[in-house]
Amino acid sequence: MSTVVVTGAVSGIGRGIALGAAARGRHVALLDIDERALEDAAAAILDAGAASALPLVCDVSDEHEVDAAFGAIVDRMPVISGVVANAGIEVSEPLADASVESWERVMAVNLRGTFLTSRAAVGYWRDQRSGGSLVCISSPSAFVGFAGGGNTAYGASKGGISAFVRAAALDAAPDGVRVNAVVPGATDTDILYFGLEGEALSARRAELEDAAKRQIPLGRMARPEEIADAVLWLLSEESAYVTGTHLVCDGGLLAKSANTF
Ligand SMILES: NC(=O)c1ccc[n+]([C@@H]2O[C@H](COP(=O)([O-])OP(=O)(O)OC[C@H]3O[C@@H](n4cnc5c(N)ncnc54)[C@H](O)[C@@H]3O)[C@@H](O)[C@H]2O)c1
Numbered sequence: 197m198s199t200v201v202v203t204g205a206v207s208g209i210g211r212g213i214a215l216g217a218a219a220r221g222r223h224v225a226l227l228d229i230d231e232r233a234l235e236d237a238a239a240a241i242l243d244a245g246a247a248s249a250l251p252l253v254c255d256v257s258d259e260h261e262v263d264a265a266f267g268a269i270v271d272r273m274p275v276i277s278g279v280v281a282n283a284g285i286e287v288s289e290p291l292a293d294a295s296v297e298s299w300e301r302v303m304a305v306n307l308r309g310t311f312l313t314s315r316a317a318v319g320y321w322r323d324q325r326s327g328g329s330l331v332c333i334s335s336p337s338a339f340v341g342f343a344g345g346g347n348t349a350y351g352a353s354k355g356g357i358s359a360f361v362r363a364a365a366l367d368a369a370p371d372g373v374r375v376n377a378v379v380p381g382a383t384d385t386d387i388l389y390f391g392l393e394g395e396a397l398s399a400r401r402a403e404l405e406d407a408a409k410r411q412i413p414l415g416r417m418a419r420p421e422e423i424a425d426a427v428l429w430l431l432s433e434e435s436a437y438v439t440g441t442h443l444v445c446d447g448g449l450l451a452k453s454a455n456t457f
Contacts, residue, residue, distance in 0.1 A: 197247045199223040199273040200431060201266075203256050203313050204283030206233040208385025209333065209427075211240075212420030213280050216428045218246035225269045225276075227254040228283070248273065256283045256309030266316040275324065278431035279317035281310040281332045284353075286387050288346035299349045306353035310360060314375070318368045327372030329431045334358045334377040334442060336450050343454070358442065365440030374439040376430045381446025382408060383418040413448030 200217040204210040205226035217224050218241045226241065226249060228234055234251035241249040250273055254265040269276065284306045287298040310332050321328040336342075337351035338358040358377055365375040382388065382404065392400050408417045426445040429435055444450055 197222055198275050198277035199225055199269065200278040200280070201225040201227065201269060201276055201317070202280045202282055203227045203254070203309065206230050206237040208387060209380060209383060209420045209423045210280070210282040211237060212424035213282065213427050214241050214246075215244045216421065216424040217278070217431075218242070218244035218249070220428070221245055221247055222278075223247045223250075223273050225250045225252060225265075225273055227252050227256065227265050229253070229255050256281075256313055257304035259312055262309075262312040262316055266320060270320065275326055276317070276320060276328060277326075278329045278331070279313065280427055280431070281313040281317075281330065282427075283309050283313075284333060284387070286350045288344075288390070289349070290346050291348050294348060302349040302353050303356075306350070307356045307360070310357050314360070314364055318364065318371070318373055318375075321368070321373045322371045325371070328374075329435070330364070330368070330373065330375045331427050331430045332357050332361050332375070332377045333427075334361070334379045336379060336381060336446055338379070339450060361442070362440050369439060374430075374435070376435075376438060376440070377442045378423060378426045378430065379442050379444040379446060379450070380423040380426075381418055381444075381449045382412065383420055383423055385420055408447075411449075412446075413452055416447065418445065418447060 200222045202210050202214045205214045206228040214224050224241050224246045231253045238249040238251040252265045254261045317330050334357045335354040338354040361377040409415050426443050
């Protein structure tokens, strides 16, 4: 059995992908900045059926940490067949008030993190001559503005990831490596709750569920495991002829215009 590497693996969509890979009996390397949660996540991945689990503290925005994490995986796990550049953050600030610090942090984690993770993966597969599948995580905000606003840095980072995926797929194809993006719609994970707790968290959840009912054609947010299923298909041989493209998994959001004409 081969190894699947997931960044941002302790929470939300990344955790769903890691659990899905575990249920398929794979070896799973979990990379995340959240050191405290990593051991628990690794235990859950083993419970779910993973052949083995390797938790690694890694800030994906740091070149040396990403390269060191891949070095540790190569030393300690079987051949890597799939990598998911999933780690991401969101900061919501209207443009006129947006800070340079927020812009740079969002770009560093989302865009540079995707680049560094992808570079390590594609370089490994070129050297191994084994082929592989890389999945990056984009967003509807790569294609449309969010009506709620405050989304310039996040949208720009995800637009960058979508362009990156097309270019990376061309570079990697001669080595038998596929590169694709999944576009999750609103998915019920911590990123939507901005660290809220208690009543504020309940109120935000109720607001999101109501908005989903009204605005998403399928009438609800996605569950992380539904996004994970799309990613796992792109990691599998069932998608062997798919590269350089996007798998939109958004309940119909991008298919819809608010225009009622
Ligand atoms: N939830 C949604 O509605 C939604 C929609 C579209 C795209 N996405 C994207 O899906 C991906 C996963 O997000 P999620 O919704 O599961 O959110 P989440 O907040 O539940 O999970 C993000 C994970 O990334 C980790 N992380 C953050 N910064 C990191 C860093 N510098 N290095 C390593 N790990 C880091 C966090 O610790 C966490 O485990 C992100 O790229 C996000 O932009 C989410």
